[in-house]
Amino acid sequence: MNMAASPMRAAPPIDEAFYSDVLQGLHREQKSLPCKYLYDETGSRLFERICELGDYYVTRTEAAIFEQHLPEMAHCIGPRAVIVEPGAGNCEKVRPLLESLENPAAYIPIDISPEILLAARADIEHRLPGLPVEAAVGDFTCMEAWPTADGTAGLRQVIFFPGSTIGNFDPQQARALLAHFRSRLKRGDGLLIGTDLVKDSVVLERAYHDSAHVTADFNKNLLARINRELDADFDLSLFAHRSFYHPLRQRVEMHLVSLKSHCVSIGGERIAFREGETIHTENSHKYSLAGFAELLRDTGFSPLAHWSDAKQHYAVHYAQAD
Ligand code: AVI
Numbered sequence: 001m002n003m004a005a006s007p008m009r010a011a012p013p014i015d016e017a018f019y020s021d022v023l024q025g026l027h028r029e030q031k032s033l034p035c036k037y038l039y040d041e042t043g044s045r046l047f048e049r050i051c052e053l054g055d056y057y058v059t060r061t062e063a064a065i066f067e068q069h070l071p072e073m074a075h076c077i078g079p080r081a082v083i084v085e086p087g088a089g090n091c092e093k094v095r096p097l098l099e100s101l102e103n104p105a106a107y108i109p110i111d112i113s114p115e116i117l118l119a120a121r122a123d124i125e126h127r128l129p130g131l132p133v134e135a136a137v138g139d140f141t142c143m144e145a146w147p148t149a150d151g152t153a154g155l156r157q158v159i160f161f162p163g164s165t166i167g168n169f170d171p172q173q174a175r176a177l178l179a180h181f182r183s184r185l186k187r188g189d190g191l192l193i194g195t196d197l198v199k200d201s202v203v204l205e206r207a208y209h210d211s212a213h214v215t216a217d218f219n220k221n222l223l224a225r226i227n228r229e230l231d232a233d234f235d236l237s238l239f240a241h242r243s244f245y246h247p248l249r250q251r252v253e254m255h256l257v258s259l260k261s262h263c264v265s266i267g268g269e270r271i272a273f274r275e276g277e278t279i280h281t282e283n284s285h286k287y288s289l290a291g292f293a294e295l296l297r298d299t300g301f302s303p304l305a306h307w308s309d310a311k312q313h314y315a316v317h318y319a320q321a322d
Contacts, residue, residue, distance in 0.1 A: 086140030
């Protein structure tokens with residue numbers, strides 16, 4: 001029987017963890033949704049477009065820092081290093097780093113998506129033939145996802161965590177994540193990590209409320225995703241994108257504002273929205289150089305070097321495990 005043509009075809013199974021995170025978040029006093037859910041296929045494509053925007057300085061500033069300082073970074077890392085990349089994605093950022101290292105011993109990308117890892121592995125094996133790639137599927141914030149690096153004992157491991165991803169973790173979570181990274185390393189191993197820096201709020205707010213409205217589409221796609229995957233009926237025209245810099249918390253907050261009082265049904269459950277009420281969808285924390293160095297020290301690292309752009313918008317740090 002051709003199931004595709006059958007009217008009895010079962011609905012795709014609901015992702016229970018997504019469903020319960022969404023309901024839990026929307027029942028809070030300040031409604032919120034975990035930012036990891038921004039990245040379904042559409043969200044990931046929109047994020048790639050954000051990275052190319054003139055208003056979003058983060059990606060191109062980091063790329064320029066890498067381009068300019070790769071030899072110094074490679075010098076800090078040293079020969080025969082094992083590079084571990086949590087949340088590796090398409091490996092675009094690690095490639096130039098691997099190419100500039102002296103005789104790297106292995107590359108270990110960790111990512112939740114097996115498809116992305118397969119493509120990344122093929123790309124690295126094609127461009128750096130002979131470099132062993134040991135891809136690990138899983139959530140890099142969980143211990144179980146980290147491979148036990150067989151055959152790499154005695155070699156220096158360096159965790160590569162670019163893209164200011166650390167900024168999307170709240171301060172406590174960021175501390176826990178760095179401590180988790182430290183627990184995977186031995187004394188003398190390294191961490192190469194990118195952070196967005198505290199700066200003029202006009203620059204920050206333009207980056208997260210771009211003139212082409214791509215960030216607005218990225219934010220609103222979360223509601224479209226909930227409609228698609230969790231049988232919900234969000235009317236996207238009743239929500240507006242809002243982002244602002246919170247100077248005390250040193251973070252850009254992203255919200256979706258309800259433009260009028262109304263109710264939404266999610267899998268049969270009704271959620272009421274008041275006019276002006278928001279769903280908090282993302283925090284993007286900004287660090288000072290001194291503040292991040294302190295965080296590194298608190299979590300068992302010695303900051304050894306950092307590289308920044310002329311405007312001090314962004315920094316890449318190299319730290320050694322104590
Ligand atoms: C992935 N992350 C570092 C981005 C950021 O800048 O916090 C996500 C983003 N959200 C809106 N624009 C970009």
